[in-house]
Amino acid sequence: MTAPRLEIDLDKIHHNASTLVERLGARGIAVTGITKAALGAPEIATTLIRAGVSGLGDSRIENIETMRRARIPSPMMLIRSPMPSQAERVVAQADISFNTELDVVSRLSFAAQAARRTHGIVLMVELGDLREGIMPGDLEPFVRKMLGFPNIALRGIGTNLACRSGVAPDARNMAELSALADRIDAAFGARLGAGPANRLGIVSGGNSANLAWALSGADTGRINDLRLGEAILLGCEPLHRLPIDGLHTDAITLIAEAIESKRKPSRPWGEIGQSAFGAAPAGAMKPDTGRDTDAGRSTQTIFALGRQDTDPDGLVPPAGIEILGASSDHLIVRSSRYHLSAGDEIRFQLNYSALVRAMTSPFVARVMKASSAPIREPAAALQGA
Ligand SMILES: *Cc1c(COP(=O)(O)O)cnc(C)c1O
Numbered sequence: 001m002t003a004p005r006l007e008i009d010l011d012k013i014h015h016n017a018s019t020l021v022e023r024l025g026a027r028g029i030a031v032t033g034i035t036k037a038a039l040g041a042p043e044i045a046t047t048l049i050r051a052g053v054s055g056l057g058d059s060r061i062e063n064i065e066t067m068r069r070a071r072i073p074s075p076m077m078l079i080r081s082p083m084p085s086q087a088e089r090v091v092a093q094a095d096i097s098f099n100t101e102l103d104v105v106s107r108l109s110f111a112a113q114a115a116r117r118t119h120g121i122v123l124m125v126e127l128g129d130l131r132e133g134i135m136p137g138d139l140e141p142f143v144r145k146m147l148g149f150p151n152i153a154l155r156g157i158g159t160n161l162a163c164r165s166g167v168a169p170d171a172r173n174m175a176e177l178s179a180l181a182d183r184i185d186a187a188f189g190a191r192l193g194a195g196p197a198n199r200l201g202i203v204s205g206g207n208s209a210n211l212a213w214a215l216s217g218a219d220t221g222r223i224n225d226l227r228l229g230e231a232i233l234l235g236c237e238p239l240h241r242l243p244i245d246g247l248h249t250d251a252i253t254l255i256a257e258a259i260e261s262k263r264k265p266s267r268p269w270g271e272i273g274q275s276a277f278g279a280a281p282a283g284a285m286k287p288d289t290g291r292d293t294d295a296g297r298s299t300q301t302i303f304a305l306g307r308q309d310t311d312p313d314g315l316v317p318p319a320g321i322e323i324l325g326a327s328s329d330h331l332i333v334r335s336s337r338y339h340l341s342a343g344d345e346i347r348f349q350l351n352y353s354a355l356v357r358a359m360t361s362p363f364v365a366r367v368m369k370a371s372s373a374p375i376r377e378p379a380a381a382l383q384g385a
Contacts, residue, residue: 003257003345004305005365006358008038010047012251017051017232019246020211027220030054032077032204034229037356039063042070043368048232049074055095057227061086064093077122079227081132087111096120096155096202100134105146112151120155121146122202125180127173131164139180140187147191154192156202157181158225162209168239169210171218177205178221209238230352238352250349254315254358256305256331258344266296276327277307300324301340303331309361314354318346 021031032055033048035041040063045056055075058064064076078097082090087107090097092115099105099121112119123142126133134142143154159177161167181203189198205214205223208231214220230238235247243249305326306312312326320337333340340346350358358364 001367002365003255004309004358004363005255005367007253007255007347008041008044008366008368009248009251010043010368010370012248013044013232014047014051016235016247016251017048017053017228020228020231020244021052023215024226025052027214028224029205029214029220030225032057032225032227033232034058034079034207034227035063035067036060036079037229037233037352037359039359040066041366041368042067042072043370044233045070045072045074054225061089061093065089068093081124082108088115091115091117091119094119096122098122098124098132098158100124100132102142102145105149105152109149109152118151118153120153122156122158122204123154125157125159125177127159127161127167127176129161129163129165129167131160133159136176136180140183143184143188147188154184154188154200156200156204156225157184158202158204158227159206161206162239163207166239169206169213171213174205174210174213174218174223175221177203178223181222207238208232208236211237211244212239234350234352234355236351241351252350252355254305254310254348254350254354254364255345256303256348258301258340258342258346259304260342261299261301261340263297263299266298275325298334299340301333301335301344303333303346304329305331307357309363310350310358311353311356314351314357316349316351318348321346 017033024031031053033053034057035045036059038044040058045067055077057077057079059080061078064078075095078090078094081100082097082104084104084107088111091108091111105121108119124133125139126135146152157180161169181200185199192198192200202225203222204225204227206226208228210226211231214226230236231244233252235244235249237244306329307326308328312323312331315323317323317333320335322334324332324334
């Protein structure tokens with residue numbers, strides 16, 4: 001079978017998603033399934049819907065378009081503020097987009113009028129992570145102006161933490177989001193026309209990093225939605241990168257094929273400059289002068305996998321295999337337990353960075369496995385022009 005390839009176990013993804021839907025449901029919180037790390041793969045989107053997510057979200061309009069073409073029957077949210085140049089595409093395919101700029105909402109309003117649709121808006125609020133968001137004190141004036149735009153409906157508010165600066169979701173910042181929802185209801189409730197009680201519909205507390213808070217037994221206040229990607233796909237929470245109890249951490253694995261295996265000195269020899277990706281690796285600073293002695297030799301195996309395929313720093317090899325280095329196309333490992341030869345395959349677990357890079361590489365095939373037959377999806381590069 002082709003390599004490198006991502007093997008995606010849809011049964012395990014289903015288990016992870018339905019477990020989280022159930023646990024959060026008991027706390028009054030719905031799950032928006034985030035598909036960006038899966039490039040909006042329709043099989044994964046369908047799996048999330050079957051597992052009970054309330055809707056799907058993606059940061060890229062291209063991925064939402066992929067899911068729409070596959071007729072995925074779900075509300076879809078664009079969870080990154082739209083580029084103004086993409087306003088028409090956003091209005092055409094996404095039910096809701098996340099926004100922080102009046103100019104962008106104004107472009108969406110024009111596009112929505114032209115398309116004779118109403119476009120939903122979730123306003124993102126900055127609560128300390130210093131990525132996207134309206135400063136809390138600016139939220140009310142923003143809403144006041146926005147409510148004057150035709151064909152635009154305020155559907156909710158949200159925040160995103162733990163992405164740029166690692167700020168943890170906690171009782172304080174979540175209570176602040178709840179309080180902001182109350183303030184918007186009090187100031188504009190009758191004009192929101194949203195829920196039966198003139199309340200904001202969606203109060204979206206954050207991403208997978210919110211799980212510890214949401215499941216801690218803390219008062220969840222107005223928070224009624226979390227947007228989960230990593231926790232579902234990798235079974236990990238991103239704050240400490242710990243496995244989540246009861247979830248599979250190997251729903252997605254990366255398989256690579258060996259192309260060389262030889263006994264070599266453990267240290268390079270010759271004058272040492274920079275390597276292909278910058279500084280010389282640690283341990284290389286003192287070149288090996290004993291290239292003729294066998295002392296310090298070990299078997300290094302090269303896999304046909306590199307920085308063009310994934311983030312080698314985010315790979316977890318099987319026990320007994322150690323990653324020694326990587327360049328664009330080569331991953332060098334030492335195996336203490338197995339004898340590896342050209343043609344042998346090994347399976348890596350991935351962190352989020354390695355997953356996203358592998359998913360977006362045209363060199364990496366995706367193989368979907370479900371309890372029935374495997375669904376093959378060749379790498380884009382192999383699909384032919
Ligand atoms: C990526 C993203 C998410 C999902 O994050 P995970 O850590 O994968 O759960 C949620 N919200 C926004 C705005 C995002 O960009």
